[in-house]
Structure formats: structure tokens, C-alpha cells
Amino acid sequence: CEKVESGFMQYYTDIDRHLDFYWISHTGERVHQGEIRYGETNTMFISSYLGHTFHIVDPTTDEVVRAHTVEFDHTIVAGKPPSLVEENPRSRIPEVVSLLDNEWIRHKNVKRTFSPLGFAKGRLPDDIFASMGAYYYNNAPEAIFEEWTGKGVFVNWWESNIRFVQTPAGLKGVWQEALRGMVERWVGLDLEYTSLYGMRRYEDGARLLMHVDREATHAASLIVNVAQDALERPWTVEIHDHADRLHEVVMAPGDVVYYESAACLHARNTPLKGGNYINLFAHYRPVGDPEWYKKENPPGTPEPLLDVGKCQLVGEPDAMSQGAVVCEDPRIGPHLSPTMFTATSGKDLYEWWEATAEGPPIGPVGMMANAAALEETMDTCEDCNKGPVGENSSGVAPPSQVAAIDYITEL
Numbered sequence: 001c002e003k004v005e006s007g008f009m010q011y012y013t014d015i016d017r018h019l020d021f022y023w024i025s026h027t028g029e030r031v032h033q034g035e036i037r038y039g040e041t042n043t044m045f046i047s048s049y050l051g052h053t054f055h056i057v058d059p060t061t062d063e064v065v066r067a068h069t070v071e072f073d074h075t076i077v078a079g080k081p082p083s084l085v086e087e088n089p090r091s092r093i094p095e096v097v098s099l100l101d102n103e104w105i106r107h108k109n110v111k112r113t114f115s116p117l118g119f120a121k122g123r124l125p126d127d128i129f130a131s132m133g134a135y136y137y138n139n140a141p142e143a144i145f146e147e148w149t150g151k152g153v154f155v156n157w158w159e160s161n162i163r164f165v166q167t168p169a170g171l172k173g174v175w176q177e178a179l180r181g182m183v184e185r186w187v188g189l190d191l192e193y194t195s196l197y198g199m200r201r202y203e204d205g206a207r208l209l210m211h212v213d214r215e216a217t218h219a220a221s222l223i224v225n226v227a228q229d230a231l232e233r234p235w236t237v238e239i240h241d242h243a244d245r246l247h248e249v250v251m252a253p254g255d256v257v258y259y260e261s262a263a264c265l266h267a268r269n270t271p272l273k274g275g276n277y278i279n280l281f282a283h284y285r286p287v288g289d290p291e292w293y294k295k296e297n298p299p300g301t302p303e304p305l306l307d308v309g310k311c312q313l314v315g316e317p318d319a320m321s322q323g324a325v326v327c328e329d330p331r332i333g334p335h336l337s338p339t340m341f342t343a344t345s346g347k348d349l350y351e352w353w354e355a356t357a358e359g360p361p362i363g364p365v366g367m368m369a370n371a372a373a374l375e376e377t378m379d380t381c382e383d384c385n386k387g388p389v390g391e392n393s394s395g396v397a398p399p400s401q402v403a404a405i406d407y408i409t410e411l
């Protein structure tokens with residue numbers, strides 16, 4: 001018989017109770033394998049074989065809560081976790097504001113860079129894509145509500161249910177080793193694996209707030225789009241480059257986005273419209289160097305692409321990832337947001353969060369776009385060269401004082 005990995009979790013009991021876990025022998029005898037406690041973090045993984053049968057049993061009633069015969073690598077669930085969606089989602093706005101201020105501060109703390117823009121788009125090898133796709137297809141019915149209690153507001157779990165498909169360690173190891181080689185070729189140095197997270201399934205209305213990842217462990221990372229279904233519009237991953245210009249990248253199943261996830265702010269602010277979107281995330285850092293982010297770039301590191309000259313919108317304002325914005329330096333690539341938005345503060349990030357609440361903004365937004373529009377009108381504007389008038393004529397708000405906060409999450 002073929003050996004496979006089998007995972008078992010439960011949301012059947014309350015948090016302080018357990019279910020018993022049995023292998024059913026070929027003679028029908030129950031053989032106790034252990035206890036399954038409540039929640040995703042207590043998932044029990046075992047090595048098993050095709051055709052083997054297991055029972056998850058309530059010890060207080062001897063009821064078989066879930067019977068399962070192994071057909072492939074899998075994780076199955078007994079019971080259903082509670083939804084986290086709240087009746088008054090606007091009550092979370094103060095937390096959103098605080099988080100975005102803090103993330104703006106954090107992304108400025110990383111000294112080292114690895115690439116000119118901080119991100120690039122690529123493609124999975126066919127065999128790895130097939131392996132991930134098959135695992136998701138087989139296990140999609142077992143997707144649970146992702147646990148977010150105490151993890152912050154990085155994903156809008158209070159507005160939209162975010163689901164999670166647990167992945168066994170052996171399969172993760174196969175995938176992460178293949179992905180590590182891809183990321184090493186992108187950054188041009190040896191890396192060590194620190195985390196592989198997923199699969200996360202976003203559903204209608206899902207949003208991911210602008211943030212950066214853990215500095216010590218998330219130097220060079222990879223987003224994998226495993227699958228997507230019935231989307232009513234593209235759901236772009238938003239990444240701010242090393243000059244804080246916004247890029248919006250459209251992904252298809254099997255596409256990857258390399259990104260410097262502790263340095264470059266990234267998000268999906270526009271709500272997912274219709275269907276679902278399944279991602280996996282892999283993270284790496286320079287070998288044996290948890291303080292990589294405190295160091296200057298070593299010789300030979302590509303220079304960050306900061307000045308790209310004049311930029312202008314030449315395509316349709318809703319044409320993401322199609323070269324709608326052209327700059328004097330073509331190295332900027334095809335993903336620059338048609339809004340031409342550049343962030344300068346946590347306040348800007350929050351205003352972008354609000355501006356995208358009903359869908360992608362159409363047309364230029366923010367400082368970069370305003371500068372381009374101003375340049376086009378300088379010859380005809382009679383008041384452009386006049387001095388400032390009135391209070392706060394600089395138009396610049398005083399900087400806010402924001403205390404940094406610690407967090408632990410996986411994004």
C-alpha cells in the first residue's frame with residue numbers, strides 16, 4: 001500500500017475537551033492512537049496508508065463523530081469552527097489606523113535590500129503546481145475558518161470569513177525546497193527556509209491590510225496562487241517598491257510573486273469580489289543571519305530603483321499589470337498602479353484602505369499622480385507660481401506620534 005500523510009483536527013468539543021482517535025484494524029478492532037484536542041494548532045499528523053480507516057470518537061458518549069478512509073494526502077476536520085464575522089465591522093477602525101501607522105514605521109527599519117524594486121513576478125514549475133493543485137482540490141471540502149483571535153487585524157476576518165486548508169509537514173518540505181531554489185535564483189544568494197504557511201482561502205469581501213512581515217525570518221518571500229474561481233474582477237496583490245510607489249500585480253493560478261516581505265509594504269486592499277482565491281506563502285532569509293535586516297547592502301547588491309523620471313498614464317485606468325503607466329526608466333516594469341499612488345505615511349495607507357473599500361479607484365490618486373498632473377498644467381495655470389495663502393498653506397499635516405507595537409502573525 002502507498003504511504004501518505006494524514007492530518008486530523010477537531011472543533012467538535014469545547015476548548016478544554018478532547019476526542020479520541022482510533023485506527024480500525026482489518027478485523028474491525030479499535031486501536032487507540034491518541035487524543036485530538038480542540039483547534040488548528042492541535043492538528044494530529046500521522047503517516048498512514050491508502051485504504052486505512054480511522055474513527056474520531058466522543059469519549060463521553062462513544063459516538064463516532066467522524067469516520068474516514070484514507071484516499072490521498074489529507075487533513076480532515078470533525079466539527080466546525082465558529083465564524084468570527086462581527087455585526088459592527090466599523091468598530092475595528094481604530095485598530096486598523098494604529099496598525100497601518102505601525103507598519104509604516106516598521107518598513108523603514110529594514111536597511112538591506114536584494115533587488116531593484118523589491119518584487120518580481122514568476123511562475124511555478126509544472127510539477128510543483130500540479131502537486132499543490134491536487135492537494136487543494138482533494139482537501140478543499142475540509143477548509144476551516146482560519147483562527148485569528150489575538151493575531152491582530154491584518155486580514156479583515158471581522159467582515160469576511162477567511163478559510164484555511166492545513167498542509168502536512170512532509171508535503172510542505174517537498175514544496176519549500178523547490179521554492180527555496182527559485183527564491184535563491186531571484187536574490188542571488190544562499191537562503192534558509194523559515195516558514196511555509198497555507199493554504200489560505202480568501203472569499204467574497206476579503207481584504208488584506210497593508211503590512212510588512214517579521215524582520216528576523218521573512219527576508220525574501222514568495223506568494224503562490226494555487227487556485228482561484230469565479231472572480232468578478234482581478235484581485236491584485238499590492239506591493240510598494242523601495243521608493244514607496246504602489247504596484248498592482250495580477251496573478252493567475254500557478255503564478256508566483258517574489259517579494260522582500262519585511263521591507264516592502266504589501267496588501268490586497270480592494271475587496272475580493274465573488275468566488276475564492278487560494279494562496280500559499282513561503283519565507284526565507286540569508287543562511288544563519290537573523291539580523292540581516294540591520295546590515296547595509298554588501299558589494300554587488302543591485303541598487304534600489306528610486307528615481308525613474310517622469311511617469312504618465314498611457315493605458316486604461318483599470319488596466320492593472322498591463323503597462324498602463326510608462327516612466328522614463330523602463331525598469332519600473334508593467335505593474336505600476338494606474339492610480340500612480342505613492343505612500344508617504346501611515347495616514348496615506350489608511351486613506352488608501354478607505355478609498356478601495358468599494359473597489360479599485362479609477363484614475364490617478366495621491367502625491368505621484370498629483371505631481372504628474374501639476375506638471376501637465378504648469379504652462380496654463382495662472383496661480384501656480386504664486387506664494388502660499390492662508391493657514392497651513394504647505395498642505396502638509398504635522399507628523400503623528402505613533403508607538404511601535406509588537407505582533408506575531410503569519411501573512
